[in-house]
Amino acid sequence: xxxxxxxxxxxxxxxxxxxxxxxxxxxxxxxxxxxxxxxxxxxxxxxxxxxxxxxxxxxxxxxxxxxxxxxxxxxxxxxxxxxxxxxxxxxxxxxxxxxxxxxxxxxxxxxxxxxxxxxxxxxxxxxxxxxxxxxxxxxxxxxxxxxxxxxxxxxxxxxxxxxxxxxxxxxxxxxxxxxxxxxxxxxxxxxxxxxxxxxxxxxxxxxxxxxxxxxxxxxxxxxxxxxxxxxxxxxxxxxxxxxxxxxxxxxxxxxxxxxxxxxxxxxxxxxxxxxxxxxxxxxxxxxxxxxxxxxxxxxxxxxxxxxxxxxxxxxxxxxxxxxxxxxxxxxxxxxxxxxxxxxxxxxxxxxxxxxxxxxxxxxxxxxxxxxxxxxxxxxxxxxxxxxxxxxxxxxxxxxxxxxxxxxxxxxxxxxxxxxxxxxxxxxxxxxxxxxxxxxxxxxxxxxxxxxxxxxxxxxxxxxxxxxxxxxxxxxxxxxxxxxxxxxxxxxxxxxxxxxxxxxxxxxxxxxxxxxxxxxxxxxxxxxxxxxxxxxxxxxxxxxxxxxxxxxxxxxxxxxxxxxxxxxxxxxxxxxxxxxxxxxxxxxxxxxxxxxxxxxxxxx
Numbered sequence: 001x002x003x004x005x006x007x008x009x010x011x012x013x014x015x016x017x018x019x020x021x022x023x024x025x026x027x028x029x030x031x032x033x034x035x036x037x038x039x040x041x042x043x044x045x046x047x048x049x050x051x052x053x054x055x056x057x058x059x060x061x062x063x064x065x066x067x068x069x070x071x072x073x074x075x076x077x078x079x080x081x082x083x084x085x086x087x088x089x090x091x092x093x094x095x096x097x098x099x100x101x102x103x104x105x106x107x108x109x110x111x112x113x114x115x116x117x118x119x120x121x122x123x124x125x126x127x128x129x130x131x132x133x134x135x136x137x138x139x140x141x142x143x144x145x146x147x148x149x150x151x152x153x154x155x156x157x158x159x160x161x162x163x164x165x166x167x168x169x170x171x172x173x174x175x176x177x178x179x180x181x182x183x184x185x186x187x188x189x190x191x192x193x194x195x196x197x198x199x200x201x202x203x204x205x206x207x208x209x210x211x212x213x214x215x216x217x218x219x220x221x222x223x224x225x226x227x228x229x230x231x232x233x234x235x236x237x238x239x240x241x242x243x244x245x246x247x248x249x250x251x252x253x254x255x256x257x258x259x260x261x262x263x264x265x266x267x268x269x270x271x272x273x274x275x276x277x278x279x280x281x282x283x284x285x286x287x288x289x290x291x292x293x294x295x296x297x298x299x300x301x302x303x304x305x306x307x308x309x310x311x312x313x314x315x316x317x318x319x320x321x322x323x324x325x326x327x328x329x330x331x332x333x334x335x336x337x338x339x340x341x342x343x344x345x346x347x348x349x350x351x352x353x354x355x356x357x358x359x360x361x362x363x364x365x366x367x368x369x370x371x372x373x374x375x376x377x378x379x380x381x382x383x384x385x386x387x388x389x390x391x392x393x394x395x396x397x398x399x400x401x402x403x404x405x406x407x408x409x410x411x412x413x414x415x416x417x418x419x420x421x422x423x424x425x426x427x428x429x430x431x432x433x434x435x436x437x438x439x440x441x442x443x444x445x446x447x448x449x450x451x452x453x454x455x456x457x458x459x460x461x462x463x464x465x466x467x468x469x470x471x472x473x474x475x476x477x478x479x480x481x482x483x484x485x486x487x488x489x490x491x492x493x494x495x496x497x498x499x500x501x502x503x504x505x506x507x508x509x510x511x512x513x514x515x516x517x518x519x520x521x522x523x524x525x526x527x528x529x530x531x532x533x534x535x536x537x538x539x540x541x542x543x544x545x546x547x548x549x550x551x552x553x554x555x556x557x558x559x560x561x562x563x564x565x566x567x568x569x570x571x572x573x574x575x576x577x578x579x580x581x582x583x584x585x586x587x588x589x590x591x592x593x594x595x596x597x598x599x600x601x602x603x
Contacts (some may be wrong), residue, residue, distance in 0.1 A: 001058050002026040003134035008473045010137035011087065018045045018065065021444075026232035028126075029133045032465050034453045038158060043068030052077050060154050067200055077477045078153035080163035083123070087143065088165050091121055094288055095164045097147035097195060098172030098214065099188075100334055101281045104273070105170060106146040107131075107309050108302075115302035116294035120144055121213055126328070129307035132465075142292060149191050151181050159191045168204040168291060170284045171196070174213025175552050177331055179367070180360040185213075192217040199223045206287045208280060209240040225299045226291075228283040230276050238263035242287045254278065254304075254546055259286065266296050270546055274313060275341030304546050305488070305509070313342065317461030318496070318537075321433025324452055330362040330442045332370030336377075341379040342438050349434035350379035352427050354448060356441035357398050358387040365398050372406035378438075380430065381407050381414035387443065428455050454497045458530075460537050463491040465505065470501035471544035474520045481583050483518050492528055492538050505534040507541065510578045512548040516596070517584040519557075532564050539565065542599035550596045551575050553585055558592050570595035 001017070006029065009015045018038035022030070030037055038045040046053065053069040053076050060066070069076060074571045077085075096106040107128035113120040114131075119138035125146045127134050147169070148163035149303050174192050176185040199205055201222045207214040209227040218225050228242040229235075237243045237260035247256040247268065254270040257279055271282060286299055294302075308314070316324045323346060331336040335355070343351050353375055357363045362371075363386050385402045386392070400416035407414035417423035417585075427437055437452060439445055453459040463471055471491060472482040483491055483506045494503035502522040508515045516538060521530050542550050551570055554561060561567035570593045572580065579585055587593065 001054070001079055002030050003033075003123055003125070004054070004083065005030065005035050006133060007087065007135040007137055009033060009035060009081075010135070013086075014050075016045075016048060018042075026127075026134075029127060032133070043071070046072060046074065050074060054079050054081060054082055055153050055155075057151055057153050058179065066154075074235075076153075076155065076165075078156055078160075078167035080152050080160040081156065082143075084163040084165065087094065087121070091143040092141050092167045092184070093145055093165050094120075094142055094292070095145045095147040095161060095166040095169045095195075096160055096172070096284075097149065097169060097192065098208075099175040099177050099331065100337075101172040101277065101284075102146045102148070103309055103328070104278065104312055105172060105281040105284050106144050108281060108306055109170075109288055110136065110144045111306050112285055112289040112294055112299055112302040113140070113292060114138075114146070115305070116289065116292075116298040118142065118292065118294070124309075127310040129303065129310060147195070149188065149195070150178055151245055157181075159195065161195050164197070164198075166195070166203065166237070168206070168288050169196070169199055170206045170209055170288060171214045172218060172280070172284060173211040173333075174217055175331070175333060175431050179364045180363055184538045189213060193220040196220045197222065204288070204291050206284055206291075208284070210280075214306060226287050228287055230279045230283070231392075236333055237265075242283045244269070244283055246276075246279070254544065257282070265583065267300065269300060271306065272544055272546075273306070273308060273492065274345045275337060277337045278341070290319050307490075307545075308412050313338065313345075315462070316439075317453045317459040319453050319459035322431050322437045322456055324439070324449055325436060325437040326342070326441070326449055327426050328442055330359045331355075331441050332367050332374045335440060336374040338440065339375055339438065340377040342436065346436045349436060350431070351377065352380045352382065352431055352435060352437045353378040354382045354423060354427060354437065354439050354445070356383065356384040356387065356439075356443065356445045356448075357400065357403075358445075359442045360391075362442070363387065363389065363392050363398050364396050366396070368398060368403060368406065371398075371403055372410055375407055375412050375414070376410065378412055380427075381412055382426055383407075383414060383416045383422060384423050384445065384448075385418055385440075420448050420451070424448055424451045424455065428452065453495075457497060458502070460492060460533060461495060463493045467491075467493055467495075471504045471518075473520045474501060474504055474522065475525075478520050480518050480520060481586075483584075490538070490541060492534055492541070494534060496523075503530045503534050505538045506584075507538045507547075507550070508582060509542075509545060509547060510582070512545045512546065513576045514542050515548045515579045515582055515585055516542075516552040517552050531560065535561075535565055539596060539598045547598055550598055551585075552577060552594050552596070553587060553591050554594065555588065555590045555592070558594070561594055561596070565596055567594040567596045569593070 103126040110122040119140035121143035122136040124134040149159045203223040209229040227240040229240040231245040257267040404414040404416040488509045491506040506521040
């Protein structure tokens, strides 16, 4: 709903909304878009006189604003129906559907088309880090839509994606999900079959060749069907239309893989994404991008530069040597894949998984057996309380105590916790430097991530839009130009437990080169090693993103950069012109230009 509000606003409409609780990243996105949000639901929220009232599917016919809208004679719409009416008639819809991977795949496809210069529109259920928001209103003819099979509104019980007029579509997977509205797997398949039948004969359907459910529903297609798969050892690259094989070598923290298009190699690709399932997401997006005319070089660049999606394997911060990561996974399959991927990403130390049964499906006992087997890669599991258990009939509720017992029976230590504070105390009592804490939730988990990081002390984390004013103030106190956000700029900060930003550093990437700039530490905290901590962190990030050379300009910290980070003098002529034109690349009278190999062993 929040992303749709932003899309409507960019299309020229006056948009306002109301909700009881907002949390990042959507709260951040709405604030940045300057969309007014009324806190709490009241009929008076409609006094400004809208033409349409868009009703979320969590609102029933007795909802106070629904009743208020009807009393005022205002038209009720679901967001899919209004999208269909006011946006889709002028756009070619590329719809990404499936039980798993929709948000990452739709974000990838949007980014690929953006890098290819096609100026797409988009509406995605998460926030792609490269874009900074879940929507785009571009000048191009295509719009990328994340297609959800969940129902639309109390007055429209059909799946949302029935409204999306798909011209091209992806089906990543079809499994039983949304147990609150689908009776069984056959009911889920029926919804996907109806969706596939909406694609016109001249359109395209892209499906995962290794997913039985997706392949089954693809038989209903009236259009051309394109398949993709991640190859195992000895598999033929021609076994699907688009395939890939993971290379034995690794590229500085990235997965390296060769992509084949109908048996012909498209070359070697690199991605910062983790997990074999994410390679499938890359292939699916790549297939549609190729159908849309994207060039192979543009796709190489897009895949390498794709930074992922907020709340999908997102590193919240590192404090006291402990990583805190969050992910949206809540279906048993997604929990298993995500937990396994995080274990492979951080193989050293213990992996603590904190799981919140929050979604309509995860709060139901129907998935108990699946969850019990999904945490095999974890060292320790802490199960949180059910979110709003009163919304689930008692005989259908997941029992957290029983789930913890079942996880223990599968050989992984697990405990259930009555509240978030108790869970936080439990994980903090055991986690040690080198460990990873993974939060799995479809919501805020009661602010668990912030509670943990605050308790651990000074935290190194990526800056959010809310942090930029503090970052700007810190930089300007040293006479540095303010850091401007962008899809190739990342900023790390050090945040004190009380919330104050006491350090920052930024990195702007241009191909295989990058500019390190605005390394600044609060004067009262200098001498504690915070500068090295930030610089080391941003250089590790540069290495992970495939950067081969980092450049910087300094006037009085030559010894620090040389001694602590291995920096050496650099010639200006070797630096990419885009970096030399950057407002933060200032060669004053006493300035020295230096370069750093991100793979240098620092200490």
